[in-house]
Amino acid sequence: MNKKTVSVLIALTLAFSTGGSVLAASNNGNGTSSTSSITAVNQQKQDLQIKVEKLDDQISQVMNQISQNKKDIENISSNISANKQKLKESEDSLNTQKQLLNDRMRAMYINGNSSYLGVILNSTDVNDFISRVETVKKIVSSDKQTIADLKAKQTQLAQEKQTLSNQSGKLLALKTDNENKLNKLENDKATQNKLIASLDKKEKELETSAENAKEKKTVAVAAINVQKIRNDAPKITTTDTKSQTAVKTYSQTADHVSSEKTSQIVSSQASNTQATASNQSSSNTQSTVSSNSIVAYASNFLGTPYVWGGTTPAGFDCSGFVQYVYAHFGISLPRVSQDQQNVGTPVSRSDLQPGDLVFFGSPAYHVGIYVGNGSYINAPKTGDVVKIASVDRSDFSGGRRVK
Structure with a gap:
């Protein structure tokens, strides 16, 4: 992580902390906290x-x-x-x-x-x-x-x-x-x-509340970690315009990256215009899959629109996105989140590692890929795009490790 990025993160942290404190101390005129x-x-x-x-x-x-x-x-x-x-x-x-x-x-x-x-x-x-x-x-x-x-x-x-x-x-x-x-x-x-x-x-x-500021900070830090993973992962040259511009698109469209400081951090990911992880070929076997490779490859599709039943970079639904990413590494997953919830080994929230599947609801109605720092990458819902979000939700039902 370079000095510029660190300084931006520090500024972001201070901005969030200050904004949250001010709002927390304010009243709505009726004596109750906003x-x-x-x-x-x-x-x-x-x-x-x-x-x-x-x-x-x-x-x-x-x-x-x-x-x-x-x-x-x-x-x-x-x-x-x-x-x-x-x-x-x-x-x-x-x-x-x-x-x-x-x-x-x-x-x-x-x-x-x-x-x-x-x-x-x-x-x-x-x-x-x-x-x-x-x-x-x-x-x-x-x-x-x-x-x-x-x-x-x-x-x-x-x-x-x-x-x-x-x-x-x-x-x-x-x-x-x-x-x-x-x-x-x-x-x-x-x-x-x-x-x-x-x-x-x-x-x-x-939106300047302490709760929103905390979540945005969590996601912003996770985005920086993902960028570092992308930088460190093996790269291949590609003519896939969607993969080349995915992170840039994400920084422009993801609604939860609304503050100027956060946008600066996440938009820095646009500098990586090569698809990450190894090429999908016969050499792509489960034995060579690493958690970072999964996260790096998944991040190529930030900004991809949510599409009902979508299973390709033209558009994903939540389980279609997860299935597509893992298939790149030769790992076959079931089509729907309820069935994906039974694959691999269970992982608690405290033991989650980048690349683990995270599920919401039981049986699961939503799934994504954990990227670290309490966040996951997912195709959230119709009208939205593939993005990073906080895993801190009341309906979190567990993780699965598939390797």
């Missing part, structure tokens, strides 16, 4: 944030279900088409065999024989009789077997067609149900956004 007011607002906001994260989690899960249903529907539709073609071929083959049988019977009738028995009885001598018997036996046996096989196949294919049709109907019904759920959740989310916007406005009126 600190209790901002505490109440922060608690209300946190409660709403939890509700929003739960909705985001549900929306993402429904979107995943819809996506999987579409794939299943496409597969079943393809199977139905193939089955119809096979059924048609079997029917054509069966009809051909029937026609051959009818042709033989017609030929026998024209020749004065109304049955296979007539063919046998019209033999000219013993040898001819024996020969005709054997021939008729083979023809009859072959015809019977052919027709039986074709009928069995026809019955089987018809049953498979009905089964696939039933499955397709169920999947279509499930898709419709999921879309209805998604519409409801989106409406609920719109309501929550209005409430959060109202609370954000009230919080900004009291």
Whole structure:
């Protein structure tokens, strides 16, 4: 850490401390401290944030279900088409065999024989009789077997067609149900956004409070630590514009870095325009993964927008972000936070290390990656971006170490 950064941090600390002290000592005109007011607002906001994260989690899960249903529907539709073609071929083959049988019977009738028995009885001598018997036996046996096989196949294919049709109907019904759920959740989310916007406005009126100053200080120090990790981590040249400008974007858009001093600290991360951590290749194995590499790589995506069901740098949801970062190092994680909560080994809050997964709610509805100094990097909620936030939340439900 250079002297300039240290001095900025000291100035920031003093600014936070002074601002917090002044507000803590002030009254709201009724003899009660404004600190209790901002505490109440922060608690209300946190409660709403939890509700929003739960909705985001549900929306993402429904979107995943819809996506999987579409794939299943496409597969079943393809199977139905193939089955119809096979059924048609079997029917054509069966009809051909029937026609051959009818042709033989017609030929026998024209020749004065109304049955296979007539063919046998019209033999000219013993040898001819024996020969005709054997021939008729083979023809009859072959015809019977052919027709039986074709009928069995026809019955089987018809049953498979009905089964696939039933499955397709169920999947279509499930898709419709999921879309209805998604519409409801989106409406609920719109309501929550209005409430959060109202609370954000009230919080900004009291943003110099000691509580807010403490959280911003925690995040600012964590951001400096992340920058140091980035500087020390292996680097590769990349043409990925998003990775190159991620930290700069973060410093411009992250709403919790609102003070001038904090912005100066975090925006210094923009100087690192190379993707960190080792390149994703066959050499990327779990044995080479370090906590710092995970944090360094994750920080490339600061400023990336939250997107429901997002699993790429074009946009992430919380579990999609974590899954993507770990996949870079060859570590496969489940898709949703509830399942990710069961991976690895449990870690208490006091034993958290950079690179650990941190979860909120049980079962988890939110997840992020711990970066140290009581902070974690995460894709928080719709309308927001990947950013660093304090892990000091009432709904923190534990960490997991995955290596």
